[in-house]
Amino acid sequence: MSTDQLPPPRPAPDPLDDECLDLLAEPFASAWQVGAARPPILRERVLERVTRSARASSAFVTVRCLHAVPLRLAAGVEARTLYDARGGVARPGEPARVRIVELAAGARWLPDLLPGMVCEWLVMDGAVRFGDLLLRARDFHRLPADAGLPELHGIDRARLYLREAPVVDTAGAAALTVHDDPARWDDFAPGIKRRVLWSRGGEAALLYHALPDAQVPRHGHGHDEECLMLDGEVFLDDVLLRAGDYQLAPAGTQHGGVSTDTGGLLFAHGDLDLDIRAE
Structure with missing residues (x-):
């Protein structure tokens, strides 16, 4: 499967981006409350969601x-x-x-x-x-x-x-080179293929290729999990990674879920086998 088949990314807003927070301030905040007779009002719901998201991602390091x-x-x-x-x-x-x-x-x-x-x-x-x-x-x-x-x-x-x-x-400390090979993608999950570049002792360097709407459920990290977005967009919980963005999730933490609306290509260094956890 060639990565050339990856659909063009469709832009999507980052719920934790500072630019989005402007929508919670005036004059938008008052405008949202016009005619809102039943609680909770939209602004409170959005603020609650942003607060939960920020708390959940506080253990992670995310760099744009x-x-x-x-x-x-x-x-x-x-x-x-x-x-x-x-x-x-x-x-x-x-x-x-x-x-x-x-x-x-x-x-x-x-x-x-x-x-x-x-x-x-x-x-x-x-x-x-x-x-x-x-x-x-x-x-x-x-x-x-x-x-x-x-x-x-x-x-x-x-x-x-x-x-x-x-x-x-x-x-196994010898140098290793792995050249790109469109045929070397293995099935990982529905809509997701991966390529193992290097692994030892349960730790690995990998490429993940996800089609639009693919998902990975809640999972824990036995090793530090580093994700670098190469193309497309992926949500790690509520944090959106675009091309060039990076996130480190320390060992012992977990992601509530990974999903993509657009599809994407992602490099990861972490667990060879994800610790999938029940909801």
Whole structure:
């Protein structure tokens, strides 16, 4: 199944976006109450829903790509930090740093990696060369700690996801490259296929491809679950992720449900098998 079959995204409002909160203020608030004779009025219901949503998502870290400030790393190279462990010290299973790195065509960059970290790279779009290795959209590259990395060369304008995490287990520490293959999608749930890029000990890096109206029920997280939206839109509970948006749900938390109106393509690092929980 090719990701080219993914329907064009249909814009949808984010219920927790600051822009939506303006609708709860004047003059809209008063307008909503006109002729509303029976309680509860719409404004109170919306406020209650927003409050519940904010409380439910308080344990998660959600970062809008557009709100992440770009930092110039070299000529034609910028990085947006999506996650940075407090004090630079990550607990087991937590990433130390997650960035989106953007390279202009022809740009070169020698990565400034944190020492002692396992690195995962996913090409979000474009093409880049790692020494003699050419990676294109949806190609995945995993490097063991302190493996070293040659200079990156942007072939086309490219965006790359870069995850750096402490070493937990040195077994199977060889470098791994997984190229995009439209035939390597496995059924996961109704309307959802996935591709396992790497896994060990119940932890995995995966791509999920969801059709419009697909859903995943309530589930818990045995490992930190990181989600990066590549295309389309997905609701994690009431939090809407659009392309480039990122969320980390720490181990021990749960999502009440995942759904999409538009369909989408999502990269995740977390549990190989979700802990599906009854309502």
